[in-house]
Amino acid sequence: MMEVPIRCTGTAVVLLKEVENQYRVLLVKRAEAVLKDVWCYIGGAIEEGETATEAAYREVKEETGISDISLYSANTFDKIYSIEGNYIYIAPVFVGFVASDQGVTLNEEHSEYRWLSFQEAVDTVSLPGNDEVLSFIEKHFVKQEAPRYLKVGD
DSSP states (O other): OOOOOEEOOEEEEEEEEEETTEEEEEEEEEOSSTTTTOEEOEEEEOOTTOOHHHHHHHHHHHHHOOOOOEEEEEEEEEEEEETTTTEEEEEEEEEEEEOTTOOOOOOTTEEEEEEEOHHHHHHHOOSTTHHHHHHHHIIIIISSOOOGGGBSOO
8 A cells, every 4th residue: 555645844934913903914925936926924944953943933034034923833734735746745834923013024035025914815825725724823813812822932
């Protein structure tokens, strides 16, 4: 019997900030060859010796310049089946709350960014499944208080 392997080699982070009493979601547009022009949230590889949490902090800083975030495990996952590699890729998703005046400095991986309402973000994300992750986060981290037991650190 042949099995399809599962690989967890990356992490994803949905950044949120409150603007005029409404949470906005940061989406970035990919500029590199892989997934070029795809709108998504922050994500990237877990490097040797890193935990998924450490990778989440590092990827946010590298891709947006943001280092001051209140990070939570979203308790959900990005899931993608690789047709070419015949494996299932799964990545833990984190939620990062940032200050409302927080600026963004993109690196070369992205060409532009937008802070969008949840509905705009759900309508904009390109990868199937990202919309479900955003709806999940809105339900569990915005419409109700973020669960303290999922907070990273503190």
